[in-house]
Amino acid sequence: MLAVKKWRIESRTMLMHIQRRFRKKDRATKVTNMDRAKEYFDIAYPPVYGTRWPSIRLALSSKQKYVAVVNNFANHEVTVEKFQELGAMDIRHKYSYFAERLRARKEEINEKKSQEGEEDTSQDEDGPKNSKLIRTSLLELDDDALAARANAEPISRYPEEYRRRALAQDHVPGTAELDYISRIILPSEVGSAGISAMMDYVPATKLKGLEDWIEETDVFLDASQGDQDIGLQIEKQEEPINLPSMLKIYAFNKTDISDFPKPKMDHHMKLLDYYALDGASLLPVLALDLAPGDRVLDLCAAPGGKTLIALQSLLPGVVVSNDISDSRVQRIRGVLRQYIPNNFSGFENVSVVKKSNGCDFKEKEAYDKVLVDAPCLIDRVSMQEDDNSIFKTTRTKERLKLPELQSQLLVSALQAVRPGGTVVYSTCTLSPLQNDGVVHLALSRIWQETTIECSVVDMTYAVRSLSFLYRFGNNLGLRYGQVVLPSLLSNFGPMYCAKIRRLK
DSSP states (O other): OHHHHHHHHHHHHHHHHHHHHHHHHHSOOOOOHHHHHHHHHHHHSHHHHGGGHHHHHHHHTSOOOEEEEEOTTSOHHHHHHHHHHHTOEEHHHHHHHHHHHHHHHHHHHHHHHHHHTSOOTTEETTEETTSOOOOOOGGGTTOHHHHHHHHHSOGGGOOHHHHHHHHHHHOOTTSOOOOTTTTSSOTTOSOHHHHHHHHHTOOHHHHSOOTTSOOGGGGOOOTTOOGGGGTOEEEEOOSOOOOOTTOOEEEOOTTOOOOOOOOOEETTTTEESEEEEEGGGHHHHHHTOOOTTOEEEETTOTTOHHHHHHHHTTOOSEEEEEESSHHHHHHHHHHHHHHSOTTOTTOTTTEEEEEOOGGGOOOOSOEEEEEEEOOOOOHHHHHHOOTTOTTSGGGHHHHHTHHHHHHHHHHHHHHHEEEEEEEEEEESOOOTTTTHHHHHHHHHHHHHHOSOOEEEEEOTTTTGGGTTTOOBOOSSOOSSEEEEOOOSSSOOOOEEEEEEEEOO
């Protein structure tokens, strides 16, 4: 009898154990914040970025690439020698070469036009359409203008290299190999839907009505106005973007994914020898076009990388680094302590750290240059990290309010800069709503609520000499800014950058 009772207990226990195992298997897999971010991006971005999205997505999920900014206040000669031994590229040296080539080409075209005595509309800055066709190098295939010229050449001119490049950049494991002939196309040829989505700033929820997502355009109503409706002027930057001579920046070549060694302490100066950051973060600082004696405001400065680049240029008269919370201000101070010496002769008052709400910045018309590196979706971090993600369900309202926050920060920056000064707005997201959309909203508010007049600076030509470093997203329907697209060969960004000049 006892044996039977014992058998029943053991059978019941085993049955309960089996039931628990099956219930665990049947339970739905937990949706992570990274899953939410990827679903959002997979809905929102393909209509905008078209055939480029798979390669961008793969790059965003892959190892990020960095550049090293040499600390001029440490023993920089030793640091430079170390990077040279590692085979790192001197960005300024290579940039100077490409910028000079760009200037020479422009002068050649202008001279030819002058000799012909008329405006030749059949040619652009890359040369006459009927000139001798040039075989595009592997490192230049991201450039739309060069791709257009490549498209006009016989396919026989383009052997395996195109196929290899397509596979290296766009191939996702498990998919069929790409047809290399079909890859010799303008990246802009993604269909009218992509341009329409970009121009209308359509968010993910507009494309797919998920019940737990709120319509983001509910907080963004002014995107349909044209530039003429907000009194906006457009001007072109006719010279290549300026790279200050004192900046010593190194990166590994496009196909090299090596890591820089850990920064070391200069024991004499008690400072670290270099600062590593995403290479695309250089662009907003370079776009400021820093000049000697400039008063510079970094409105959303934490953790302090862009402030540090501005200081390392040795150009500004003062750099004010501002952020909203004690923790973020302490991060800025921590970076500056590691790289900028205390009581350095002639440098004591150059760096100032402030804590204030950037949306209500009190100083008006006080700065020559203002940088607004705004809080955003942070695409790469959202896809790779789950903790404290902006896609956390408890942060939904915060995420939806980002465009409003970003536009107010930009309005505040345009009020803080003096007439004739420059504001650069940047984000690390590919979201059209948070990029061009925010710029448009801020400029419309400036037009409607103030007497300030602005012009957007078209940097298309100015950034072309940086194509050796970045993969720029051309022909995406952008109205105001430039965007650096992540790529397996050059895994920087994403980074959006728009330059605005205050006229009065």
